[in-house]
Amino acid sequence: MPEGHSVHRIARQFSHNFVGRAVAASSPQGRFAEGAALLDGRVPSLVRAVGKQMFMSFDDDLWLRVHLGIYGAWDFAGEITLDPTIASANGRMGQTNQRGTDPVFDDAGENSLTSIGAPRRARGAVRMSEQTKSREDDTDATWPPPVVGQVRLRLLTDVTCADLRGPTACQIQTADEMLATVAALGPDPLVDDIAVGEERFVTAVAKKPTAIGQLLMDQKVVSGIGNVYRAEMLFRANLNPHTPGRDVPMEVVRGLWRDWVVLLQVGVETGQMMTMDGLDADGYRRAMASRDDRHWVYHRAGLPCRVCGTEIVLEEMAARKLYWCPRCQA
Known part of the structure; x- marks a missing residue:
C-alpha cells in the first residue's frame, strides 16, 4: 500500500x-x-x-x-x-548529508535521489x-x-x-x-502543526488498550504510516509491537511521533522509505540502490537482526505482515 x-x-x-x-x-x-x-x-x-x-x-x-x-x-x-524540494533531494537525506552524491538507480530501475527524472x-x-x-x-x-x-x-x-x-x-x-473526511484522520506532520499533532497522537495512544503495532497503522490515530514505516519505527524505538498503547511510556510515544516527522520528510525528499541511520557514503549508496539494504527489519524474516543477530520474526497483525526482532524489541 x-x-x-x-x-x-x-x-x-x-x-x-x-x-x-x-x-x-x-x-x-x-x-x-x-x-x-x-x-x-x-x-x-x-x-x-x-x-x-x-x-x-x-x-x-x-x-x-x-x-x-x-x-x-x-x-x-x-x-x-519537478517539485524543487524533490529535485534538490541530493544531499538532504535527513540523517545523512550526502551532498554531491550522484543519482543512484535502485534494483527496480528507479532514480532514488531525484525519483522522477528530467x-x-x-x-x-x-x-x-x-x-x-x-x-x-x-x-x-x-x-x-x-x-x-x-x-x-x-x-x-x-x-x-x-x-x-x-x-x-x-x-x-x-x-x-x-x-x-480530513477531520476523521489522525495528525500528519506535513499538514498539522507538529507540536499540536504530537499532543493529538500521544492522547490517542494513551487511551487505547490496542497493541501499538496496530495503532500505528490506524489512520484515525496517525496519518500516513503503513507496513514498512510501522515495522521500522517500532524497531527504532526498541518497542514490542504487542505492547498496549496505554502501556507505552509517554516519552516513547513522543519519540515515535518525532521519528515519524523525520522519516516522512526524508521519504518525501528522496522518494524512498529510508529508515537506517549512521550510514557512511558507501552504505548510503548501497541502501539507495537496493531496498534490501534500506531497512532494519522490514522484509527480513528469518535473517539475522542487524543489531543483535537474532532471527527476525514474521507474523500477522490485523491481517498485515509484521516484521520485528524478539530480542531488541523484547
Whole structure:
C-alpha cells in the first residue's frame, strides 16, 4: 500500500503540473464517468495530501478525493516539472548529508535521489505509488498517450497527462465533505502543526488498550504510516509491537511521533522509505540502490537482526505482515 510520503509527492507533482491549468477529465474505464464529467474543463486551484489521501480543489465547491489503497497508482506522462524540494533531494537525506552524491538507480530501475527524472514530452511516464518508478518508451511519440489498462480517471492538460488506476476511493466531494473526511484522520506532520499533532497522537495512544503495532497503522490515530514505516519505527524505538498503547511510556510515544516527522520528510525528499541511520557514503549508496539494504527489519524474516543477530520474526497483525526482532524489541 502506498504510504504517506508517496501521496505527498504525488500531490506536489499535481501542484506543479496541473494547478492553474484547465484539465480534460475522462474515465476510460467508465467507473468514474459522472465524476469526470463534472471535472472536465475545470481548473484545479489547490492540491493537498493528508496521510494516504489526496484532495484536489476545483471551482463551484468541488473536490476530487483519491485514496490509492493497496493497488492504486498514478501514471504521469508528458512535460513533467519537478517539485524543487524533490529535485534538490541530493544531499538532504535527513540523517545523512550526502551532498554531491550522484543519482543512484535502485534494483527496480528507479532514480532514488531525484525519483522522477528530467522533464519529458510524451515519451516517458512516471508511475507514482508506494515506490515511484520511471519507464521510457522510445517507440511511442503520440500525444496524448494511449490508454493502457483500466484507467479510472485521466486528467489531461495541453502538455501533461495523469492516469489513475486501481484506487480504493475516487469521488467528488463538497468542501464540507472534504473537511469531514480530513477531520476523521489522525495528525500528519506535513499538514498539522507538529507540536499540536504530537499532543493529538500521544492522547490517542494513551487511551487505547490496542497493541501499538496496530495503532500505528490506524489512520484515525496517525496519518500516513503503513507496513514498512510501522515495522521500522517500532524497531527504532526498541518497542514490542504487542505492547498496549496505554502501556507505552509517554516519552516513547513522543519519540515515535518525532521519528515519524523525520522519516516522512526524508521519504518525501528522496522518494524512498529510508529508515537506517549512521550510514557512511558507501552504505548510503548501497541502501539507495537496493531496498534490501534500506531497512532494519522490514522484509527480513528469518535473517539475522542487524543489531543483535537474532532471527527476525514474521507474523500477522490485523491481517498485515509484521516484521520485528524478539530480542531488541523484547
